[in-house]
Amino acid sequence: MTNSDVVAFVLFGGSGDLAKRKLYPSLYLNFIKGLLPGDCKIFSVSRLSEEVQAFQAEIFLQLERYVSPSQFSDEKAKAFVKCIRHIQLDVTRDDAWETLETHLERFRHAPIVYYLSVAPRFFGDIAKGIASVSLNQNGARLVVEKPFGHDFESARALNKELRLFFDEHQIFRIDHYLGKESIQNILALRFSNNIFESQWHAGAIESVQITVAEKLGVGDRGDYYDNNGASKDMLQNHMMQLLSIVAMEPPFAFSPDAIRDEKVKLLRSLRPIDADSYSDSCVRGQYVSGQGEASYLEDVDKESSDCETYIAIKGYIDNRRWAGTPFYLRTGKRLAGGVGEIVINFKPSNPELIKSKDGLCSNNKLVINFQPDQDIFLFINKKDNQSESFSVDTARLQLSTKSGDLKQPYERLLGHVLAGDQTLFVRDDEIEVAWKWLDQLAASWEQGGSSPYPYKGFSQGPIEADKLFVESNGWEPIK
Ligand code: BG6
Numbered sequence: 001m002t003n004s005d006v007v008a009f010v011l012f013g014g015s016g017d018l019a020k021r022k023l024y025p026s027l028y029l030n031f032i033k034g035l036l037p038g039d040c041k042i043f044s045v046s047r048l049s050e051e052v053q054a055f056q057a058e059i060f061l062q063l064e065r066y067v068s069p070s071q072f073s074d075e076k077a078k079a080f081v082k083c084i085r086h087i088q089l090d091v092t093r094d095d096a097w098e099t100l101e102t103h104l105e106r107f108r109h110a111p112i113v114y115y116l117s118v119a120p121r122f123f124g125d126i127a128k129g130i131a132s133v134s135l136n137q138n139g140a141r142l143v144v145e146k147p148f149g150h151d152f153e154s155a156r157a158l159n160k161e162l163r164l165f166f167d168e169h170q171i172f173r174i175d176h177y178l179g180k181e182s183i184q185n186i187l188a189l190r191f192s193n194n195i196f197e198s199q200w201h202a203g204a205i206e207s208v209q210i211t212v213a214e215k216l217g218v219g220d221r222g223d224y225y226d227n228n229g230a231s232k233d234m235l236q237n238h239m240m241q242l243l244s245i246v247a248m249e250p251p252f253a254f255s256p257d258a259i260r261d262e263k264v265k266l267l268r269s270l271r272p273i274d275a276d277s278y279s280d281s282c283v284r285g286q287y288v289s290g291q292g293e294a295s296y297l298e299d300v301d302k303e304s305s306d307c308e309t310y311i312a313i314k315g316y317i318d319n320r321r322w323a324g325t326p327f328y329l330r331t332g333k334r335l336a337g338g339v340g341e342i343v344i345n346f347k348p349s350n351p352e353l354i355k356s357k358d359g360l361c362s363n364n365k366l367v368i369n370f371q372p373d374q375d376i377f378l379f380i381n382k383k384d385n386q387s388e389s390f391s392v393d394t395a396r397l398q399l400s401t402k403s404g405d406l407k408q409p410y411e412r413l414l415g416h417v418l419a420g421d422q423t424l425f426v427r428d429d430e431i432e433v434a435w436k437w438l439d440q441l442a443a444s445w446e447q448g449g450s451s452p453y454p455y456k457g458f459s460q461g462p463i464e465a466d467k468l469f470v471e472s473n474g475w476e477p478i479k
């Protein structure tokens with residue numbers, strides 16, 4: 001990564017929860033590693049009036065709380081908070097932009113990062129306001145959080161609106177899954193190991209499973225969640241990103257656009273789930289009470305809701321590499337475990353010739369756990385050395401090695417923003433094609449009038465999801 005020449009980091013929503021829990025701590029980690037230039041100023045923008053020293057002291061406490069003890073230093077945290085300034089500004093007022101200009105005037109000749117940690121309805125106005133005082137130039141970058149639109153049309157309109165004021169190469173759309181260490185590792189695993197790369201296709205792979213399960217319910221985000229559900233909250237963004245990284249073609253170069261071109265191509269070849277294929281391809285669920293915890297309806301305080309807290313799909317990718325290989329994706333809240341996992345199931349090899357003691361020979365399997373632990377396991381068969389006859393048993397090889405503090409997603413993503421590297425950010429066409437696919441899926445379930453199936457809190461999800469399987473192995477258990 002190149003050294004950053006960013007002179008000011010402007011954080012809209014700088015007094016908010018995300019900023020305090022994730023963004024300041026991540027900026028601090030970049031600061032101590034020398035990735036945030038020492039003379040860079042951090043402007044927290046919010047409607048609140050904050051006395052700057054009190055605000056700096058508060059951020060110091062947040063750093064103490066959220067940065068791991070091995071990376072926290074009193075002295076460095078003090079130096080970091082000294083870079084923080086506060087701008088009181090109401091982005092809905094016309095005079096806001098002159099205020100911003102006054103504060104940023106002396107920085108305008110070098111790159112400024114604008115991070116919008118605010119409700120998406122403000123994105124357009126903020127981009128316009130910044131441009132109205134010509135502060136969108138000289139390498140300025142605009143970082144936006146999800147949700148980015150609520151369907152294809154709204155995402156496209158938002159893209160158009162932002163591009164009126166910032167070029168695409170200046171816009172960094174965050175999907176924090178792209179900042180996870182193990183997700184990046186998939187690219188390394190796939191493209192630097194011939195043993196995997198040569199077998200990464202329908203000829204050798206029977207099926208792929210991608211799971212993101214959470215034990216938590218919707219908590220206090222009921223209002224947002226009930227309008228979105230697992231499909232918009234997780235499937236359209238994080239799950240689609242995981243899928244595209246697992247299944248994309250090798251990029252011609254390790255550059256932001258070469259990688260994103262391949263991800264877009266992959267998403268374009270994801271077969272739409274239409275009303276005819278819906279019942280064989282998608283199952284939605286909603287948690288009811290389990291282990292004494294409230295049901296979803298109690299959590300959102302409603303009599304009824306068609307919002308899904310679980311969604312599972314069986315998808316097919318219509319390209320030469322993946323012809324006929326099912327991709328099983330599932331995500332949900334209040335499930336038996338909190339786990340993020342990708343499982344590559346290989347096809348059997350000589351099942352008639354060599355067997356295990358019980359007559360079965362397991363298929364090779366590559367398991368990539370990305371949370372809570374970051375582990376990679378390869379299951380291979382070997383001769384069973386305790387058996388009188390020639391038979392095999394399965395060994396689980398751990399391919400991951402533990403190292404010190406791994407970068408957290410926001411630390412890595414902010415580091416990339418500072419360096420002006422868009423590899424880990426979602427491009428305009430990528431977000432639109434993912435929405436288009438999801439819109440079709442949503443239209444299919446609406447057409448069929450299907451409601452989510454109930455599933456018990458802390459269970460494996462609705463049993464109806466088992467029917468998606470075409471082979472015998474079924475879902476990996478959520479633990
Ligand atoms: C967010 C969703 O984008 O991702 C949340 O809005 C979800 O509902 C979260 O809990 C999961 O992120 P992670 O990193 O904890 O898997």
